[in-house]
Amino acid sequence: MARIERLAGRFDVQEYGRLDYPPDHYRLLAVRSREVRDDRPWVLITGGVHGYETSGVHGALQFLEQRAAGYPVNLLAVPCVSPWGYERIHRWNANAVDPNRSFKEGGAAGESAALMRLVAPLRGRFLVHIDLHETTDSDESEFRPALAARDGKPFEPGVIPDGFYLVDDSRNPQPEFQRAVIDAVAKVTHIAPADGQNEIIGGVAGRDPVPDARAGAVRGHHRGSLHHHHRGLPRQPAFDARHLQRGPGRRDLRGHRVRAGEVGVGAGPRDPFTSRRNAGAR
Numbered sequence: 001m002a003r004i005e006r007l008a009g010r011f012d013v014q015e016y017g018r019l020d021y022p023p024d025h026y027r028l029l030a031v032r033s034r035e036v037r038d039d040r041p042w043v044l045i046t047g048g049v050h051g052y053e054t055s056g057v058h059g060a061l062q063f064l065e066q067r068a069a070g071y072p073v074n075l076l077a078v079p080c081v082s083p084w085g086y087e088r089i090h091r092w093n094a095n096a097v098d099p100n101r102s103f104k105e106g107g108a109a110g111e112s113a114a115l116m117r118l119v120a121p122l123r124g125r126f127l128v129h130i131d132l133h134e135t136t137d138s139d140e141s142e143f144r145p146a147l148a149a150r151d152g153k154p155f156e157p158g159v160i161p162d163g164f165y166l167v168d169d170s171r172n173p174q175p176e177f178q179r180a181v182i183d184a185v186a187k188v189t190h191i192a193p194a195d196g197q198n199e200i201i202g203g204v205a206g207r208d209p210v211p212d213a214r215a216g217a218v219r220g221h222h223r224g225s226l227h228h229h230h231r232g233l234p235r236q237p238a239f240d241a242r243h244l245q246r247g248p249g250r251r252d253l254r255g256h257r258v259r260a261g262e263v264g265v266g267a268g269p270r271d272p273f274t275s276r277r278n279a280g281a282r
């Protein structure tokens with residue numbers, strides 16, 4: 001909170017909602033470019049949709065503190081979408097609801113509803129959305145078993161990727177952009193190798209696009225958008241900045257041609273937090 005508020009010297013810091021989980025209350029804070037220009041693309045950065053994926057929260061803050069001012073874009077950043085989960089190192093919110101399965105009409109998570117209200121006026125205008133996630137070892141030891149227990153389903157063990165990874169959106173594949181991101185990340189950390197099935201969290205490794213059915217989980221709120229699951233940083237911390245989305249006919253920050261998209265936040269193809277390959281991740 002203090003780090004976000006310190007950004008107020010250079011950005012507009014906005015309270016876009018509150019979470020009331022008595023006796024605790026959390027302000028939801030967004031950071032926005034002070035100068036917004038129509039000739040600049042909008043960029044959305046979100047971290048901490050899953051509060052326990054803390055590297056995304058710190059990555060977003062670090063970017064805002066050190067680099068964001070250098071980009072000629074209109075920036076909207078929400079470093080910590082789920083502060084209750086961040087404080088407790090938890091994936092869900094206080095009501096055992098996964099915010100990343102709640103970006104939909106009538107979704108049960110206040111965290112997600114507040115974020116959707118925040119971005120609604122800019123829907124369709126974002127050139128890129130970077131949603132910072134992380135795949136932790138505790139997914140296998142704690143959070144996926146907890147999900148199975150909550151939902152009364154058997155726990156099926158999975159594999160935690162060791163490194164940076166991306167997953168493309170079969171409905172709007174952008175392999176060149178993904179390659180550019182991976183090549184850039186490979187200079188600073190290792191890229192996750194495929195598992196024994198030549199997959200990374202269920203997607204086919206090194207091949208774009210992933211089979212269409214696997215993207216089903218993201219469609220509800222992500223029509224026409226891109227979902228890049230970053231083949232990620234080392235285990236601890238590991239980024240899974242999964243969802244990059246880009247807007248109409250613009251060039252992204254690396255100069256690659258991109259296509260239409262609209263903003264959203266969501267799960268990737270065959271989400272490891274579903275009991276089935278991909279079936280209705282939310």
Ligand SMILES: [Zn+2]
Pocket residue numbers: 049050053100132133134
């Ligand atoms: Zn996540």
